[in-house]
Amino acid sequence: MRFARITGTGSYLPAQRLSNQQMAERLAARGLETSDEWIVERTGIRARHFAADDQNASDLAVEAARQALQAAGVAATEIDLIIVATSTPDMVFPSTACIVQRKLGVHGCPAFDVQAVCSGFVYGLSVADAMIRSGGVRKALVIGAEVFSRILDFSDRTTCVLFGDGAGAVVLEAGDTPGILASELHADGRHVDILCTPGTVSGGQVLGDPLLKMDGQAVFKLAVGVLESVARAVLDKAQRQAEDIDWLIPHQANIRIMQSTAKKLRLPMDKVVVTVDEHGNTSAASIPLALDHAVRGGRIRPGDTVMLEGVGGGFTWGAVLLDL
Template identity: 55%
Template sequence: MYSRILATGSALPARRVTNDDLAAELAREGIETNDEWIRTRTGIESRYFADPAAGESTTSLAVAAARDALSASGLAASDIDLIIVATTTPDMVFPSVAAHVQAALGAAGCAAFDVQAVCAGFIYALNAADAMLRAGPYRAAIVIGAETLSRVIDMKDRSTCVLFGDGAGSVVLQASSDPGVLAARMYADGRYDETVLGLNARIEHGRTAGDPFIRMDGRQVFKLAVEGLTESAREVANLACVKTEDVALFVPHQANLRIMSMVAKKLGIPEERMVKTVAEHGNTSAASVPLALDRAAKSGMVRPGELVLLQAVGAGMAWGSALVRW
């Protein structure tokens, strides 16, 4: 038994924030930057920010992305018996975002839980869903990556506030006798703690304790990302008995164009086979890979039977790859 991706979906907030928009906002905080500075270092040109006043939240984006994928899958909400949401920015400590998605879809009774592996979250969630579908008794799953990172960026920290955006992406998986997810692996190394990449905050006796903003050592993250993504891609290719050069569509974590291009080069994947949405979306953490995959699927970048490589890396450090037969 395998699991196959039946459909993809996505959702973005209404507000698009260009580099010029962001530079103007930062100037009011006394922080100097511009479009060229951001683009040349990251490849990012814009991102989307959720508006809580308009009812936009991690949950609302997750629900919209799930509905988008579900409507394209040919399945009904009653067919879904597993919902996994990867997120670092839930709207509350509990209940889970997945539980709220379940209620909104009308899929009461199915298993629903969240996964927290930051930017690697969607790969972790996909791996978990694949394993549960293979083992049974689950037959159909919705896997979602959803984030509202705009709530946890420090607008006085130019090194991080230009990087992140909000959004959600999803896939519908179904148990199948035909190979779909060929191989998937997850990795972590907790020695690289919040001093490398983290958000050191918690609720304590009714107050927020610690630093409530994302902090990052960009150079260290760059090095670890390239090494981890390259090696994990080679491992899943070996497990699936294929070569990385055979990958028809490469969907990397959309964090930094230079990281993406370097990994593609090391794997022998031509850059024209790589999905690039980082310019438009920025780094949307767990939503990054499914957002990019949905863009590729809907634009016809991948055809049935082709190999698709998905991978992501984030705080923890956590990383992973999945090789899929479309």
Template identity: 60%
Template sequence: MKRRAIIAGTGAALPENCVSNDELARKVDTSDEWIVERTGIRFRHIAAPHETTATLAHDAAKQALETAGLDAGQIGLLIVATATPDNTFPATATKVQAMLGIDDCVAFDVAAVCSGFLYALSVADSMIRTGVADHALVIGAETFSRILDWEDRATCVLFGDGAGAVVLSAEENSARGILSSKLHADGRHYDLLYVDGGPSTTGTTGKVRMKGREVFRHAVTNLASVMHEALEGAGVEASEIDWVVPHQANIRILEATAKKLGLSADKLVITVDRHANTSAASVPLALDSAVRDGRITRGDLLVLEAMGGGFTWGASVVRY
């Protein structure tokens, strides 16, 4: 029998504080027009002091468990994808595990920035296929506002905080589930998108630094390429795709990538206008949004894709 990981439930969590471009312009040298024209972003959620990556991850996970109809104790694997962990160690995943009341499971973090959720999803899929767990929680969670330089007007307006989660469950001989995943990394481009700090180098957390124009150019090429690769791995054509659930970095990147694949823009799930770039949280947040509003229904063919600092990038083809 062929064992496959299906998406049994989704969940999301956003900080209470929703900040508009106009509100942001009161403390940053920018404007609503400037931000919308270049990125498509209109709002972002900013975490309050009591809201952390772990608390957001926990809330998204609880919602995903509820949707899947599972108890936390049934989870055998918990992966948190994040670039903004609560602590250098232990892993944020172990904090979420304890908050959910899970006595024992495999729990660890994955660090691949904006591609982190795709990396975590692929790892969880492999572990479910090989019998490590029957049910897994895969969470993308970030508090990127903690590492932004609020004087860097070109970068700080792009990001927001939040968490998204999926429950993966093992199913035998199912037509649904994760059909194909392809991941890549190229560390030669480190200096185009990075944080200028860390325990081993500066002893500080550091701030996000980005060369947006160069990142844009790489993103469109790499994302179109890896999506083709994932579709080929799944044995399906681009014309069969019902929805693309992309990393929500910039509306221009989303539209340019769709055009390169010959896809209609109305097949894109877009939340960047409401959430901004939430790094590893953006794909599961967008997925949950489209599931809850009824756009994505059982049996739909999805492509999830993302690219982030490193560079890292990846795509998964999923029959929902």
């Protein structure tokens, strides 16, 4: 049997780091009041990174991809599949993945984007795993990259302080030893309105509202429930138990959601990788960013069992269990 295993990780954060205090000062100039204490208490976020005006999602993605390729010892020209998970693409079309492909100097292999918002990386990883298992792909690059700062409403203090920009990437390679053990993906379009950016382009004009909208309480309630259920479903598929998890890497949106998920799975917080405090919510980039942070920090090591899980607009959610 063929299996897919992560052989390299990488990540990239834009140079501009904004602390809560700096965000508070920006909002104060607009007549809005917030504070470091208010943000930390509700979210656990202390800082986030914003891309420069001349940086697009593909630029962040390429930097993360190069790190992952170097870690795996794989040349870009060896890659035969590129998947980019993003909700903030460079263009309407072509895909950001095709732009990344050009910038990496890769030609001919399939390249496409996955749009599942904050669950995007888990969706992309699951698709790449299936393509490797089918025999059509041997080495895949899966990237989550976002420039959410471009779609934030800075007149809404409840949402603009939550998000940041960044990218994370992994190299997946075919092998005889199991790496990705099981995955589970879901969506429920009945909840489209609770987290969305309801704008589009028509005739050269923006129709609707191109800025992010969120019903925070509704998102929180749904997220807590589905993250536990999807984690248990993946464990059942892999014939593993929660106590077999060495590390839980949930989507980095809100520390309270992460704490609740860990509690429901009876995992101590010292088994949860937390980067939301420094990165904010980087949507599809948050899971691979956190994974690379923990790998390069020496916490996650070869042989560890890792649960990745995401939840986002759509409403989408999913999880992947893997042995690193």
